[in-house]
Amino acid sequence: MARTASWKKISAEIEGRIRGGAWKPGERIPREADLAEEFACARATVHRALRTLVDQGLIVRRRRAGSRVVKTQVRRTEFRIPIMRHEVEAAGHAYGYRLVSRKSGPPPASVRDRMKLEPGAAVLYLEALHFADETAHALENRWINPGAVPGVLDVDFSGVSANEYLVRNVPFSTGEISLSAASATKDEARLLGVSPGAALFATSRVTWSDGTAITVARLAYPPGYELRSRI
Amino acid sequence: MARTASWKKISAEIEGRIRGGAWKPGERIPREADLAEEFACARATVHRALRTLVDQGLIVRRRRAGSRVVKTQVRRTEFRIPIMRHEVEAAGHAYGYRLVSRKSGPPPASVRDRMKLEPGAAVLYLEALHFADETAHALENRWINPGAVPGVLDVDFSGVSANEYLVRNVPFSTGEISLSAASATKDEARLLGVSPGAALFATSRVTWSDGTAITVARLAYPPGYELRSRI
DNA sequence: TCACCAAATATGTTTGCACATATTCGGTTG
DNA sequence: CAACCGAATATGTGCAAACATATTTGGTGA
Numbered sequence: 001m002a003r004t005a006s007w008k009k010i011s012a013e014i015e016g017r018i019r020g021g022a023w024k025p026g027e028r029i030p031r032e033a034d035l036a037e038e039f040a041c042a043r044a045t046v047h048r049a050l051r052t053l054v055d056q057g058l059i060v061r062r063r064r065a066g067s068r069v070v071k072t073q074v075r076r077t078e079f080r081i082p083i084m085r086h087e088v089e090a091a092g093h094a095y096g097y098r099l100v101s102r103k104s105g106p107p108p109a110s111v112r113d114r115m116k117l118e119p120g121a122a123v124l125y126l127e128a129l130h131f132a133d134e135t136a137h138a139l140e141n142r143w144i145n146p147g148a149v150p151g152v153l154d155v156d157f158s159g160v161s162a163n164e165y166l167v168r169n170v171p172f173s174t175g176e177i178s179l180s181a182a183s184a185t186k187d188e189a190r191l192l193g194v195s196p197g198a199a200l201f202a203t204s205r206v207t208w209s210d211g212t213a214i215t216v217a218r219l220a221y222p223p224g225y226e227l228r229s230r231i
Numbered sequence: 232m233a234r235t236a237s238w239k240k241i242s243a244e245i246e247g248r249i250r251g252g253a254w255k256p257g258e259r260i261p262r263e264a265d266l267a268e269e270f271a272c273a274r275a276t277v278h279r280a281l282r283t284l285v286d287q288g289l290i291v292r293r294r295r296a297g298s299r300v301v302k303t304q305v306r307r308t309e310f311r312i313p314i315m316r317h318e319v320e321a322a323g324h325a326y327g328y329r330l331v332s333r334k335s336g337p338p339p340a341s342v343r344d345r346m347k348l349e350p351g352a353a354v355l356y357l358e359a360l361h362f363a364d365e366t367a368h369a370l371e372n373r374w375i376n377p378g379a380v381p382g383v384l385d386v387d388f389s390g391v392s393a394n395e396y397l398v399r400n401v402p403f404s405t406g407e408i409s410l411s412a413a414s415a416t417k418d419e420a421r422l423l424g425v426s427p428g429a430a431l432f433a434t435s436r437v438t439w440s441d442g443t444a445i446t447v448a449r450l451a452y453p454p455g456y457e458l459r460s461r462i
Numbered sequence: 463t464c465a466c467c468a469a470a471t472a473t474g475t476t477t478g479c480a481c482a483t484a485t486t487c488g489g490t491t492g
Numbered sequence: 493c494a495a496c497c498g499a500a501t502a503t504g505t506g507c508a509a510a511c512a513t514a515t516t517t518g519g520t521g522a
Binding site for chain 2: 018019020024025055058072073074075076077078079080081082083167171172174175176177178179180181182183197198199200201202205207209210221223224225226227228229230231
């Protein structure tokens with residue numbers, strides 16, 4: 001009968017009242033017990049519904065003080081970051097990968113700082129191109145901490161991308177990401193097949209596992225690339 | 232005694248087992264009933280813990296089939312989009328705002344499509360600069376649907392930004408956002424105080440309320456700006 | 463052998479209750 | 493009047509039980 005769970009209906013109903021303006025920003029909303037009476041259900045069910053509204057950032061709740069519609073909605077948006085190959089194939093293109101450069105040695109200071117490594121520590125550096133059909137989809141610059149990924153120095157990255165290797169060998173890392181725009185250097189322009197100075201969309205990630213830095217990766221996308229999301 | 236809720240401890244414990252590699256990608260994890268026994272609690276408490284792990288994208292669950300560690304973790308990252316003034320002030324700068332241009336008329340086709348308006352429909356167009364101290368922080372191009380925001384044509388936007396006005400008058404809208412990089416046009420470069428062709432970080436939003444488009448806003452940030460987030 | 467159906471099973475939802483905890487509110491006392 | 497303290501109260505957590513629902517599994521019969 002109840003095709004959709006009743007807490008979902010309650011949550012949707014209350015969301016509607018808020019979005020529709022019936023309950024305005026900053027306003028107090030009824031107590032769990034009263035809502036339970038109105039919807040003829042248990043308080044726990046109302047609690048479940050209200051908790052999802054908290055997760056959505058629509059209401060705030062405090063013990064004894066009650067629940068209120070947020071005064072100013074904090075806009076949040078979630079982006080899903082797919083595996084590059086999946087992203088390309090999902091768009092209907094053939095995925096390609098080419099290792100451009102590979103070497104070991106001390107990384108640039110900026111990378112060393114982000115990875116919190118000792119001065120002089122050597123890391124593996126990879127530069128690679130990702131293709132959608134025959135055109136360059138993104139340029140990857142990657143530094144890998146060999147101390148955190150045993151055996152990585154022996155891996156042949158000409159056939160498998162660092163990302164896919166790391167996902168298999170060091171899953172469930174945490175990290176930080178930053179998005180920015182950058183002008184293409186001459187080398188980047190040549191590899192991506194764009195004009196020098198073109199506006200690239202760049203993502204830069206550091207990932208950690210258990211307190212030690214695994215890798216720093218920078219991905220640069222040619223003009224036209226965009227990241228979309230619901231808000 | 233239980234300073235932290237027990238479902239949180241259970242959730243953290245299981246997360247640790249997954250991140251630590253004890254339970255590997257794709258592997259089945261024990262049933263709720265068994266975990267409840269192990270942690271000496273009710274099944275509902277385990278259920279609560281596992282549901283948060285689903286929200287985190289660490290496990291997937293299916294009725295009768297049980298719970299599994301995800302095979303490949305789908306990376307998700309959430310960005311908070313602050314009010315421009317708050318963003319600037321949080322960075323310790325003085326916020327400034329200047330309306331550059333204002334006119335009414337049919338919008339560009341790209342904007343008209345995003346707002347799903349009739350051809351020929353007139354919208355309000357605003358161009359404004361946001362400052363951090365004395366330097367330009369972002370350039371805003373905005374189109375507002377006067378049919379969705381009654382009275383907006385009479386508002387003087389030289390003192391209040393469109394964003395703050397809309398947040399007060401049309402809170403709780405939904406929408407879409409897209410992030411990209413763009414080369415500064417001559418006009419953009421002049422207004423932002425950068426060189427023509429500089430790589431700008433651009434965000435573009437459409438917001439809806441109850442099925443009708445409210446506004447399209449494009450924000451262009453000069454080189455150096457970046458959006459950061461946990462992953 | 464294959465299609466189909468029924469039983470088994472793990473998760474999902476809801477209830478009613480009890481107690482925990484944070485925070486407000488109001489009164490008392492110095 | 494101010495500081496403090498205790499009562500009141502709304503939300504937070506936990507439990508046990510029951511039922512709902514999706515999905516697998518295994519058996520049955522054409």
